[in-house]
Amino acid sequence: MSADVRKPQLSVVGAGDASKEVYEAAREVGRRIAQRGGVVVCGGLGGVMEAACRGAAEAQGSSIAIVPQADIGAANRWATSVVATGLGHARNVLVVQSGQAVIALPGEAGTLSEVALALKTGRPVIAVNAWGEVEGVEVCATPEEAGALAFTRMEQAGQ
DSSP states (O other): OOGGGOOOEEEEEOOSSOOHHHHHHHHHHHHHHHHTTOEEEEOOSSTHHHHHHHHHHHTTOEEEEEESSSOGGGSOTTOSEEEEOOOGGGHHHHHHHTOSEEEEOSOOHHHHHHHHHHHHTTOOEEEESOOTTSTTEEEESSHHHHHHHHHHHHHHTTO
16 A cells, blocks of 8 residues: 555543543544544544544544553444454554644643653644653643644655
8 A cells, every 4th residue: 555545643642531621622623534534543442442433433534543451342433444453552552653743732641651652753742732841842821733833744754
């Protein structure tokens, strides 16, 4: 398959147990990615991950859920494709490396590990009202701004 036919892949990371506000922001991020022809990549469980998959699905887009369990049934119901890893938290590396850019929403230590892995491996990291204290993270006020900036950074990087 030629790289010309591949859709851009953007990783979306954040809390597995998200507040309503963060859930809706992640849902909008997923929707924006799909509307621009991209694919959501995430950890596949609940919270931000579910919301991003849901937003993509609602925009007739697709998502890749990379779950920590060895069972594809562990993924949220909105995920269109599932990779069952059996790797636990180590799957965070796969989530980050499968995206050409990372959009980070509020989260905890697991999200911070994904942000750090992305920065360490040269992935652009765009955050929605979060992670501004981490050097190298670009913070946006809205999901719309974050989605647009992530695509811009990806294109600037030639990805």
